[in-house]
Amino acid sequence: MESTSSSSSSSTHRPHHHHHHQHVVLFYRYFLPSSSTNQQLSSATLNLFRQNSSHYLPLLHQHQSTLCQQLGNMKGRILLSTEGINGTLSCSTEMELMEYIERMEGFDLIGELGVPPTSNHHDDANYSEVTAKVTLTPKAGSGHLFANIDWKTSTTNNKSSSSSQTQVDPFPDLKIQIVKEIVNTGGAIHVDEIPLDTGKEISAEEFHSILVDAQQQQEGDASSTDGSGMDDAIDGERPLKKHKVDDIKKKEVVLIDVRNTFEHAIGHFIHPTFSTTRGDSSKNDGAVDDKDTKATTTTTTDASPTPAINPNTVTFSHFDSTFCSQNSESLKDKKVLMYCTGGIRCVKASAMLKQRGVKDVSHLSGGIHRYLEKYGKDGFYKGKVFVFDQRVALDADSMLVVKQEEEEEKVVVDVGEKSHDCQHEKQQLQQLQKQKDVVGKCIECNIPYDEISGANLCSVCRDLILICPSCRITLHEFHCDRHQRWKDAYFTFLERFTVEELEKQKRELQSLHDSYYLPAKKHKNVRKTLRKQMEKIDARVDDIKVGNAVVEQNAKRRCRTCFESNDICDGRCWGFWKHSQSPHHVQGGGNGSTLEPIMEAKVGDRVTVGPNWNEIRLGGRGSQQDPVRLGTVVNIKSWASGGDELDCVAVKWDKSVDCGRRRNTSGTEEQQSEIYRWGVVARNGQRMYDVRRVVTGDGDSTNSAR
DSSP states (O other), X not given: OOOOOOEEEEEEEOOOOXXXXXXXXEEEEEOOOOOTTOOSBOHHHHHHHHHTHHHHHHHHXXXXXXXHHHTTOOEEEEEEETTEEEEEEEESOHHHHHHHHHHHHHOOHHHHHOOXXXXXXXXXXXXXXXXXXXXXXXXXXXXXXXXXOXXXXXXXXXXXXXXXXXXSOSOSSEEEEEESOSSOOTTSXXXXXXXXXXXXXXXXXXXXHHHHHHHHHHHTOTTOOSSSSSTGXXXXXXXXXXXXXXXXXXXXXXXXXXXXXXXXXXXXXEESOSSEEEOOGGGSOTTTSOSOOOOOEEEOOOOSOEEOXXXXXXXXXXXXXXXXXXXXXXXXXXXXXXXXXXXXHHHHHHHHHHHTTOOOEEEETTHHHHHHHHHGGGSSXXXXXXXXXXXXXXXXXXXXXXXXXXXXXXXXXXXXXXXXXXXXXXXXXXXXXXXXXXXXXXXXXXXXXXXXXXXXXXXXXXXXXXXXXXXXXXXXXXXXXXXXXXXXXXXXXXXXXXXXXXXXXXXXXXXXXXXXXXXXXXXXXXXXXXXXXXXXXXXXXXXXXXXXXXXXXXXXXXXTTTOOBTTTOOSOOSGGGOOOOSGGGSTTOTTSOOOXXXXXXXXXXXXXXXXXXXXXXXXXXXXXXXXXXXXXXXXXXXXXXXXXXXXXXXXXXXXXXXXXXXXXXXXXXXXXXXXXXEEEEOTTSOEEESEEEOOOTTSOOOXXXX
């Protein structure tokens, strides 16, 4: 699954014991009516589905949950919306994967979920005047929501993954969410606008052909195959569809990477020209520190390959506001090619550009995944591909579909290379090639480096960044490209700084704040962020001066996500990074020790602040007005620590207390539940309890944590 949206309904399923998950499938589909000649999803059925989304979406949620549990307890992430489905799943066997695909393709909305009671209201945001025109009664067989999905499969049993957790499943659990959009644009693109405005979807062969022809045009000989071009890299194979070079000469080819900055950093397509460098706009200040987000074009004599344009987005929802709005005018006379991981983001991204008047927009069908299946590292894509699971990133050749005869030939060659010297030489060549394939660079020292880790986050925006081990050990906090100007003044954790150092930081922050005044509206959020940090510094200085805080110059590095020190958390405690951080978690205890069992908890238990409550992250333990926090456990779930344990609790507090960053009120009198650790295993083998049970007047909850 390429991107996420805010959820209106979600569930997490407890993992079960099973064999290691080796098979992964990436898929999506926008729910659009079929053509008149193919009524697998009729307009009448789609209209019924959208008008009654509050009825159907929970049923689809349950359908996916049941199906995944039946097929070997599949794990992963699925987003469901009236506009479509977006997911990535893993399972143990290829048979389970194929059965999931077969049952999804055969699913019929009307045949399996029936027709709901007549409803005259429209209960979904994706209902529009387009769907309102359809009033026909749908029939069974016309509701194949998941037919004709482009199922992109891969395996985990290869050595090209960036993750050292070779036996960790791609996902810790199964999470299914009901959302407004399967790719979050903030409502910028409505699903009904896709057939009208989306760009032309082209195959991997067509995409490659355009780049080859553009390269030949740049070399001054459109028909040349003298060995210097990309043609020889794929043994002279020409794509299925040959584009006329004369057509391309009329327009400059512009290549745009629709993914986020950290994805672009470790791998991207290279533009086939060399004399004109289309700027990698990651050096601009970006969506948060956005002094200038326009793509740059500079002239250079450097013959190194030019990367595709990086729109410099932290999340896809910024693409329209920070890239399209500022660059659409300059792209109107260009031939635009777009790409993403699996194709889903390009559907909406191309529509954004076309709605702004850019007419010639095409996007890669099936995304990078399909391209690498065909060309591997011998094509125009260089570096690794970020995947949103525990594998983290894959080499370009890991998706290459090798012909059977080529595989057999390779086996014969390998059999003949059994000598130690040959094997050693082969390993050296492989290592040299691996270094050559690295396109990422450490943000501090600029050496080739492409290992992404959830522990390396920008202190300001929490964007993933590349930083090599040598540089990492010298720093307490890290800053992305957009916030390099802030690196000496903006820190999340202030306990190690003296009053003098804090006052110096505030002066630098004030200077930054004053530089973001024009245009005032554009930089409003940036100035707000800087003001909040200055207020935070003032509070810390006051605490030191009155004796409420002391300077801890030897303070340990902290996790930017959970705020725990690095002996407790290695930084990979969020998203798909969540896993067992401790060898103690292994059965029998990887170092000879065993884990203590998680303390009992049940829905309805009364709880208060526990022994591992982190005040920096969660807020104070109480106040004069409300000295004791009291709440009720409303759910018990998995924190996704890599095992079969239910190790976190959802708590509703009795009053609308200040829960720090965890507070998430709905705007009504009812306080929403918050998630807290209940036995999560830290790196040192300690069970972490943010809350503890309390004894009530009737004697319940007698087992208090610690």
